[in-house]
Amino acid sequence: MGATEEPSRLVHQLVAAAASENPTADIALQLALLLDLRDLPLLEFVKVLGPTLTSDDVGLRVVAVRCLAETLARLLAPVISKQDVSVLVQFLTAKLEDEKLSAYTLNALASLVRVCTFVPYLSGNLDALLARLCSSYDPRKHLARVRYEAFVLLDAVMEKHNDALAALPALADAYITAFIHVASGEKDPRNLLLSFLLNRRINGTVAFDARSANAAHNYFLAKLFDL
Missing domain, CATH: 1.25.40 (Serine Threonine Protein Phosphatase 5, Tetratricopeptide repeat)
Incomplete structure (x- = not known):
């Protein structure tokens, strides 16, 4: 699996877990670690979330913002630029x-x-x-x-x-x-x-x-x- 495929897969897993009301903490932590290690640029993460963040379906929008919030909460390194x-x-x-x-x-x-x-x-x-x-x-x-x-x-x-x-x-x-x-x-x-x-x-x-x-x-x- 390519380097860019792994983060995308995790993002989609996180969205699916949140949408199904399944536990999301472990997946959010994995994504935060990728961001901390700079293996996943923040803008790429947001880009993958993009279709759900702007969906006409309010349920999907809620899931997307939840995923973003849970990942941001688990960041350890100062990976977000000014x-x-x-x-x-x-x-x-x-x-x-x-x-x-x-x-x-x-x-x-x-x-x-x-x-x-x-x-x-x-x-x-x-x-x-x-x-x-x-x-x-x-x-x-x-x-x-x-x-x-x-x-x-x-x-x-x-x-x-x-x-x-x-x-x-x-x-x-x-x-x-x-x-x-x-x-x-x-x-x-x-x-x-x-x-x-x-x-x-x-x-x-x-x-x-x-x-x-x-x-x-x-x-x-x-x-x-x-x-």
Whole structure:
């Protein structure tokens, strides 16, 4: 079997397993290892997934994004270039408009922001992600388990890019706006716990201006207090 046939076979196996609700972890791990060893270029992986990622069948689209998310979560080496990161940010944030894909899209984005080549200010990566989270993801349309993935994404951003949020006021404002959007109206106990922890970390990271001097910060502080 040729070198290019093995990755393609594994990708098709992963898609088939996910579509059949069979275990996928072992296959995703094998693909992640091929990516780690650079035996499979990331763009080739996405290319093989392509027909399912853009299928008219929503079930196939869900399977494809799940496969991408599970593979990204298992990467160990910094195999995703900065350019690849920007391409994936654009691709995945656009998928937020497809409500059926939301859980796996949010999961994939959380894995992406954790890679060392995700630079928050490069190509407006983090700004674009946070803006699309506000405009294309509506928590009211999703079950608690999907909403949890949005909190996990915001937690990943805070964990990996805390310094950028502390140093760049505009980026911090965008993050807080996204957090308020995600957390408002939340009732699920598990989600509320993560919301509380993120709220506390925001207050420990962001240097808010005096409420009388900054209307936006006055609004943020009032909303954060209510959440």
